[in-house]
Amino acid sequence: KWFRYQRRAALTAITLVGAFSSFIFSPLTGTLTAEHGWRGALMVLAVILAAVGIPLHAAVLRPAPVAATEEAVSPARGHVRAVLRSRRFWFLAIALALGSYTWSAILVQLVPSLIDAGYGIQFGALAAGVVGIGQLPGRLVYVIFGRALRGARLPVATFGLAVAALAVLSLDRSEGTVLVFALVFGMSAGMLTLMSASVPAELFGRHVYGTLSGVIYGCSNGARAVAPFASAAIALLPGGYATLFGSLMLSSLLAATLGFLALRGEASD
Numbered sequence: 001k002w003f004r005y006q007r008r009a010a011l012t013a014i015t016l017v018g019a020f021s022s023f024i025f026s027p028l029t030g031t032l033t034a035e036h037g038w039r040g041a042l043m044v045l046a047v048i049l050a051a052v053g054i055p056l057h058a059a060v061l062r063p064a065p066v067a068a069t070e071e072a073v074s075p076a077r078g079h080v081r082a083v084l085r086s087r088r089f090w091f092l093a094i095a096l097a098l099g100s101y102t103w104s105a106i107l108v109q110l111v112p113s114l115i116d117a118g119y120g121i122q123f124g125a126l127a128a129g130v131v132g133i134g135q136l137p138g139r140l141v142y143v144i145f146g147r148a149l150r151g152a153r154l155p156v157a158t159f160g161l162a163v164a165a166l167a168v169l170s171l172d173r174s175e176g177t178v179l180v181f182a183l184v185f186g187m188s189a190g191m192l193t194l195m196s197a198s199v200p201a202e203l204f205g206r207h208v209y210g211t212l213s214g215v216i217y218g219c220s221n222g223a224r225a226v227a228p229f230a231s232a233a234i235a236l237l238p239g240g241y242a243t244l245f246g247s248l249m250l251s252s253l254l255a256a257t258l259g260f261l262a263l264r265g266e267a268s269d
Contacts, residue, residue, distance in 0.1 A: 021132060024129075025045070025129075026125050026126075026128040026129035026131075026132060027122075027125045027126055027129050029041055029045065029125065030121055030122055030124070030125025030126075030128075031122070031125070032044055032045070033121070034121060034122070079205075079208060080208050080211050080212070083204050083208060083212060084212075084215065087261075088203070088261075088262050089204070089212065089262075091258045091259070091261045091262035092199065092200070092203065092216070092258070092259065092262035092263070093215065093216045093219045094219070094255075094258050095155055095159070095254075095255040095256075095258040095259035095262060096192070096195075096196050096216055096219070096220050096255075096259075097216075097219040097220045097222070097223040098223065098251045098252070098254055098255035098258070099158070099159060099162070099192045099196075099220075099252070099255050100192075100220035100221070100223045100224050100227075101223035101224065101226065101227045101230075101251060102162060102227075102248045102251050102252055102255070103189050103192065103224075104223070104224040104225075104227035104228065104231075105227040105228070105230070105231035105244070105248055106131070106185060106248070107128075107131075108227065108228045108231060108232075109231050109232070109235060109241070109244060110124065110127060110128055110131070110182075111124035111125065111127075111128060112124075112235075113173075113235075113241040113244075114127060114173070114178065116240070116241060117173045117241075119175075119178075123175070123178075127178050127179065127181075127182045128182070130179055130182035130183055130186065131182045131183075131185055131186040131189065132186060133186065134182060134183040134184065134185065134186020134187050134189070134190065135186045135187070135189050135190030135193065136186075136190065137183075137186075137187050137190070138161075138186060138187030138188060138189065138190025138191045139190040139191065139193070139194055141187065141190075141191065142190070142191045142194045142195070143194075151263050151264065152259070152260045152261075152263045152264040154191075154195055154199070154259070154263060155195070155255070155256055155258075155259020155260055155262070155263060156256050156259065156260055157191070158188055158191040158192050158195055158256075158259070159188065159192075159252045159253070159255045159256035159259060160252075160256055161184055161185070161187055161188035161191070162185060162188040162189075162248075162252040162255075163249050163252045163253055163256070164184060165180075165181045165184035165185035165188065166181075166185070166245050166246075166248050166249045166252065167249060168180055168181050168184070169181040169245055170242055170245040170246060170249070196216070196217075196220070199263070200212050200213055200216060203262075203263070231244055231248075234247050
């Protein structure tokens, strides 16, 4: 609503700043939990959120600009239905859902997997923080090399980084390897965030962005909700966390394939 002509730049600025949140708050949360328990940690974090977030939103947010007459025209329902019936749309939606599933599974299982490997909660929180800060270079790659990564190369690069990171973690869980994994996987997650926000509008048009994004994020949020339970069940199988990481590699490979099919130059719907 606010950035019709510089949408990508606005999304990038917001998400670049947001990339620092995990780096700051993951170690802080780990320390607070160790010292005050999870209830005390939640109370401290709630106070920080209220004291900082509410005044900033009250000071900065403004009403959305009034759209021009031609901008206010609702998209034809027939066009929305045609897109929703297309294979290209569902290839993209499923690819992004698989990416969200993988992200949520790692978010939930990374620290327990490191504790299982003999590390303390502080190192687990540090690794989670590196995943968060790793989103920053990933988003910079998306911005700086945006032209080179247009089309089918974007999902291949995004999900390919996740595959590479998970392969590294599957082979070795030494401290250095874990931090390399965290950085590379964070880069993949950073690119995924911007891809999810920008590609639907670029691929199908801005006038149907709201409807299509609702469907896409519905699929992605469903995948995020399933991930903690599914990943825990997989981790209980023979092989434990190695089996889990292998399954997430397969999910990322499938996401790369579907994303490639969705964004390749010509699509036959």
